[in-house]
Amino acid sequence: MEQFQLTTQSIPKLVKQISIPASIGYFFQTMYNVVDTYFGGTISTQALASLSLSLPVFFIIIAMGTGISTGTTALIGNALGSSRGREARLFGLQGITFGLLVSIGLTFTGIYISPWLFSLLGASGEYLSMAKTYMDTIFYGTLPFLLLYMLNAILNALGETKPYRNFLIIGFLLNIATLTLVAQNNGAGLIDRVKGSVRTALRYGTFIMALGTVGVFSLAGPLMRVFSHEQDVIGIGVTYLRIDALVLYAYVILFVNVAAMQGIKNPMFAVWIGICRQVIAPVVLFWILTRVLDFGLLGIWWGIFSITWSAALFSVFYVRAKFQEAVGSFPLGIG
Structure with a gap:
């Protein structure tokens, strides 16, 4: 079957x-x-x-x-x-x-x-x-x-x-x-296949998001002009898209590791990292970047960059530790 x-x-x-x-x-x-x-x-x-x-x-x-x-x-x-x-x-x-x-x-x-x-x-x-x-x-x-x-x-x-x-x-x-x-x-x-599934997904994600990063960064202007003709709106959107293009692979790392934890019936990791990434960290970091350091909208865009990459890197070490705890050494590499 x-x-x-x-x-x-x-x-x-x-x-x-x-x-x-x-x-x-x-x-x-x-x-x-x-x-x-x-x-x-x-x-x-x-x-x-x-x-x-x-x-x-x-x-x-x-x-x-x-x-x-x-x-x-x-x-x-x-x-x-x-x-x-x-x-x-x-x-x-x-x-x-x-x-x-x-x-x-x-x-x-x-x-x-x-x-x-x-x-x-x-x-x-x-x-x-x-x-x-x-x-x-x-x-x-x-x-x-x-x-x-x-x-x-x-x-x-x-x-x-x-x-x-x-x-x-x-x-x-x-x-x-x-x-x-x-x-x-x-x-x-079949623990070896569990490890292989995660590594393979990360490897394919590297290739796909490399193309996505180059595409979004290069085409930010034309993409924004599809949705608006106001120069102020286009300018803000282009800046955001080019910063966000640098975040794309972080999403792959995060989603694959979250999915791996869900696959071994450990779903609360997704809940807690989601709360930190989407509620607690933005409230603190956005306030510092926009109110204290006065970076304005740029502070929000770079805040998203910092929060997402921090969550992605944390997920790598967390998942590695959990697999080591459960089944021994888990070389969570990309290659």
């Missing part, structure tokens, strides 16, 4: 088979947001700003979907790897049920608290109204959105990433490949 091939076939071949369809699928998922942003920019700068303001709130839905589906994939993958098929089916059913319950609660809660969240982010008047109208529409679609995440979690555990790709083309990936392979091989007790 397909799931057991994940514990026997060539790791580089499996990483490509799993991550390429997933990457294409997530590319088209991202393109939905790109299209929204493009047409928002044709309406007005305020509409574009409203869409940007909605992104942190939208990430609440994405975070819930990703968290539940990742946990489901890890549990199913470990069960399949250790030949516990009935338990794997039970995990799948529980994941779908839990996802549906969460989506209902998130829909009503999101619609109710979104005005407060947007006000907290500094929105008011028409700016607030536009952001709320956009997010209310998104919240109404939470149930099918999370249901898709849960069904995809089951497919990911089997190594089947093509259906999700096809669905998104019609209607994020190295970390999925790592999670799937680590989960099943960990469940089967």
Whole structure:
């Protein structure tokens, strides 16, 4: 059966088979947001700003979907790897049920608290109204959105990433490949393949993100002109994109190591590093860079750079220590 091939076939071949369809699928998922942003920019700068303001709130839905589906994939993958098929089916059913319950609660809660969240982010008047109208529409679609995440979690555990790709083309990936392979091989007790899965994902990520870094850095200007014709907006965007281009590989390191921890059923690492990276560190570092050192927007951009790379490097040492603790020496290299 397909799931057991994940514990026997060539790791580089499996990483490509799993991550390429997933990457294409997530590319088209991202393109939905790109299209929204493009047409928002044709309406007005305020509409574009409203869409940007909605992104942190939208990430609440994405975070819930990703968290539940990742946990489901890890549990199913470990069960399949250790030949516990009935338990794997039970995990799948529980994941779908839990996802549906969460989506209902998130829909009503999101619609109710979104005005407060947007006000907290500094929105008011028409700016607030536009952001709320956009997010209310998104919240109404939470149930099918999370249901898709849960069904995809089951497919990911089997190594089947093509259906999700096809669905998104019609209607994020190295970390999925790592999670799937680590989960099943960990469940089967194949520690060498767990190590190989992480190293292979990092190696492929080096190549892919090297191209991405050069592309984003070089094309920052033309990319920004697609979404806005205002020179001030373009200038700010170009500066951000060129700094962020230097962060791309840090995301690969971070996501692959987080996925490795999730694959061995240690999901709380993602929670704590997420809280530090997205809440605690930004509050402290952004305040220092913008208020104390008076770097303005540049302080925020370089703050993102510093926080992401710090989290990525910490994840490398943390995961290495955890694997050494569990199974002995774990040479977490790129090559």
